[in-house]
Amino acid sequence: MNKDKRTEIFTRLRDNNPQPETELEYSSPFELLVAVTLSAQATDVSVNKATRKLFPVANTPESIYALGEEGLKEYIKTIGLFNSKAKNVVAMCKILMEKHNSQVPETRDELVALPGVGRKTANVVLNTAFNQIAMAVDTHIFRVSNRTKIAPGKDVLEVEKRLIRLVPKEFLMDAHHWLILHGRYVCTARKPKCGSCTIEDLCEFKEKILD
Known part of the structure; x- marks a missing residue:
């Protein structure tokens, strides 16, 4: 795929959604970090349902750490892998308090050193919370990049x-936001909606699949 075609693709995606945002609900970098950590192998919808109850009660490293693993599990038990996620989030809170003055670090190396935080999670936080150029490649972005040939790998x-x-x-x-939303709602895994896709040509x- 050539540069002109990529430029036109992203121009159309931007025109269709000028200010794309994550579908995870959050009001601080820490809330986003927790939400993204919980979203591994889970839907944003399921995470939002859980955090709508959790964050009004505990939305700082100190308050979630005070809940402890068992307390946190009560809020996130509807999310897949909640046992390991509760363990990681509580351990993450401890490190944030001890090493980062309860603030979310703004570098990838520091983020991936936190329990439960991989490169994809770190990239989401860097891009969405701190406005840094970072590409969090999930299954949707991987599929769209390869299927369209925007950036196969x-x-x-x-x-x-x-x-x-x-x-x-x-x-x-x-x-990152345009690609994930395109993969989630248009360029879907089993049956992409090619006939109604704005970049089909x-x-x-x-x-x-053009029907």
Whole structure:
């Protein structure tokens, strides 16, 4: 795929959604960090249902740490892998209090050193909370990047690096949101909605479903 085609793709995605946002609900970098950590192998909808009850009660490292693992589990038990997530989040809170003055760090290296925080989670926080250029490649972005040929790669890290290199600079800050939303609602896994896709004529997917 050439640069002009990528530019037109992201121009259309931007025109369709000028200010894309994460669908996770949060009001601080810490709330976002917790929400993204909880969202691993879970839907944003399920996480939001849980955090709507959790955050009014506990939304700081100190208050969640005070809940403890068992207390936190009561709020997140409807989310997949809640046992390990409760353990990680409480341990994360302890480290944030002890090493970061209860503040969410603003570098990838510091973020991925926290329990339960991988590269994808760190990239979401850097991009969404701190307005840093970062590409959090999940299953949706991986699929869209490969299917459309915007930035094909054999694994998520390769796709991440290619997106950072190939997406025109003016779109880099919000590209993560546009791609994830496109994959979630249009370029779906089982049956992509090619016939109603705004970038269908630019996409290089050879097996388009146009009905």
